[in-house]
Amino acid sequence: xxxxxxxxxxxxxxxxxxxxxxxxxxxxxxxxxxxxxxxxxxxxxxxxxxxxxxxxxxxxxxxxxxxxxxxxxxxxxxxxxxxxxxxxxxxxxxxxxxxxxxxxxxxxxxxxxxxxxxxxxxxxxxxxxxxxxxxxxxxxxxxxxxxxxxxxxxxxxxxxxxxxxxxxxxxxxxxxxxxxxxxxxxxxxxxxxxxxxxxxxxxxxxxxxxxxxxxxxxxxxxxxxxxxxxxxxxxxxxxxxxxxxxxxxxxxxxxxxxxxxxxxxxxxxxxxxxxxxxxxxxxxxxxxxxxxxxxxxxxxxxxxxxxxxxxxxxxxxxxxxxxxxxxxxxxxxxxxxxxx
Numbered sequence: 052x053x054x055x056x057x058x059x060x061x062x063x064x065x066x067x068x069x070x071x072x073x074x075x076x077x078x079x080x081x082x083x084x085x086x087x088x089x090x091x092x093x094x095x096x097x098x099x100x101x102x103x104x105x106x107x108x109x110x111x112x113x114x115x116x117x118x119x120x121x122x123x124x125x126x127x128x129x130x131x132x133x134x135x136x137x138x139x140x141x142x143x144x145x146x147x148x149x150x151x152x153x154x155x156x157x158x159x160x161x162x163x164x165x166x167x168x169x170x171x172x173x174x175x176x177x178x179x180x181x182x183x184x185x186x187x188x189x190x191x192x193x194x195x196x197x198x199x200x201x202x203x204x205x206x207x208x209x210x211x212x213x214x215x216x217x218x219x220x221x222x223x224x225x226x227x228x229x230x231x232x233x234x235x236x237x238x239x240x241x242x243x244x245x246x247x248x249x250x251x252x253x254x255x256x257x258x259x260x261x262x263x264x265x266x267x268x269x270x271x272x273x274x275x276x277x278x279x280x281x282x283x284x285x286x287x288x289x290x291x292x293x294x295x296x297x298x299x300x301x302x303x304x305x306x307x308x309x310x311x312x313x314x315x316x317x318x319x320x321x322x323x324x325x326x327x328x329x330x331x332x333x334x335x336x337x338x339x340x341x342x343x344x345x346x347x348x349x350x351x352x353x354x355x356x357x358x359x360x361x362x363x364x365x366x367x368x369x370x371x372x373x374x375x376x377x378x379x380x381x382x383x384x385x386x387x388x389x390x391x
Contacts, residue, residue, distance in 0.1 A: 053122060053124060053136075056068050057120075059117045061116060063114050063115070064115050064116055065115070072105070076101075076122070081100070081123060082098065082130055083122045084121055084137055084146075085105065086146075088117045088118070089115040093144050095139060096113075097132050097136070121135075121137060139218055170224050172226070172231065176228055177231070180232065188202065190210075194240060196213070196255045197213065205334045211263075212336020213339070214236065214239065215236075215241075215242055215339070217238055243255075257332055259348070260332050261332065262279075263337045265348060268361075269347075275347035277354060277369060278367070279348050280356070281356050284354070288330075290329060290330065292328070294323045297322055297323040297337055298322050298324045301314075301319040302314050302322070356370060357372070358375070358376035360376065360380055362383050
């Protein structure tokens with residue numbers, strides 16, 4: 052369980068925040084962090100393990116009379132300094148409890164807004180560049196992990212799945228769209244380079260496509276590895292993946308909206324609920340996956356499972372047969388744990 056502490060006053064917030072976190076240690080956690088304002092700048096310090104580890108990072112120079120702090124219990128992403136709270140995006144720093152289910156839609160809206168607010172690049176300009184086949188072809192020559200697969204006419208945005216999700220700072224508002232994309236691709240190259248030998252024996256486009264689906268289907272890294280394994284089992288048997296998140300993407304539907312049987316049954320090269328997609332992956336990634344999801348796709352967990360379902364709390368249940376899957380869904384509905 053997470054603990055959250057905030058302070059605004061006349062004294063140094065750091066001791067107040069640390070003492071607050073210590074009083075919440077009984078709740079259980081695996082990492083801790085704090086953020087405070089000093090001289091108009093937001094300073095963030097994070098550490099895995101006990102609050103004491105975070106406290107050891109604090110020096111006599113750390114002072115600010117406004118701050119927030121957080122203890123995290125990992126459910127989404129591994130136990131790392133990077134995944135610990137607080138998180139910063141642009142000028143916003145936050146901590147939160149629970150799981151933000153519609154983070155993909157929120158992220159897309161926030162990123163598009165931030166791009167237009169902090170640079171002279173409009174959303175239309177950026178998206179148009181993502182579909183510019185001549186430009187995409189020139190990038191293929193520069194990055195080893197880009198292939199002609201991104202030129203497929205059925206793909207909505209050629210670089211979807213290849214732009215490393217992270218926080219970036221650009222020199223000024225006159226940065227060009229090409230400079231922005233290059234920065235994100237350079238970071239993706241840095242992320243993927245340690246696995247270049249392994250990926251050279253695989254289809255990178257397919258790896259990132261599976262990673263993007265597992266990113267949205269699973270909350271925990273262990274689940275994402277199992278989910279990719281399930282998808283590989285289904286593909287090997289000529290089954291469709293049956294992933295709702297691909298249907299949402301196919302029809303540009305917000306994930307807090309209901310899907311219809313007409314959507315499920317309509318062919319679209321992204322829609323893996325369609326029977327016409329049996330034995331096939333979507334034509335491309337449906338989001339820009341984290342490195343943890345990419346690792347899950349590179350090294351999935353092998354199993355005898357062909358089905359999975361998640362409850363409203365993010366727990367994932369795996370089954371081997373259709374009848375077992377149906378029984379689990381029925382059980383979750385009867386217990387009031389069904390996600391819908």
